[in-house]
Amino acid sequence: MRLHDSFVVHDGIRAKAYKPGSSKFYIDTRSGASYYRKGDQWHHLIRVIDRENDRYVETIRVLSTGELIRHVEEPLSEHFGHGGGKNQGRANKP
Known part of the structure; x- marks a missing residue:
């Protein structure tokens, strides 16, 4: 037997x-x-939230293959409806 x-x-x-x-x-x-439970995969995440310069940058790649899953680069003031802000409308954005 081998373990x-x-x-x-x-x-x-x-x-x-x-x-x-x-x-x-x-x-x-x-x-x-x-770790992304829905896809049962590990990803590499890079995220920068820069309030001072109104910037949001996020890049997600599959850890094993390097495949690009998501890249977002936008003003932070326009980034809503994600993460902790899912239940917030435009009037409540940071």
Whole structure:
């Protein structure tokens, strides 16, 4: 009888920048592996939320193949209806 087992480690990094005396970040950046349950695949996610310059950038690729799944680069003020903002309308956007 032969037994075989393995494990894979995925990493990532996230950084937020705050101005002195402020409780809201002005930049939030994330890069690393992200598991997509619906597709049962690991993806590589790069996301930058830049409030100071009104920018939202997100790139998602399949980790195993590098296939581009999504690339968005738009003003943050026009980015709504995704993630935590799914239940917000235009009037409530940041």
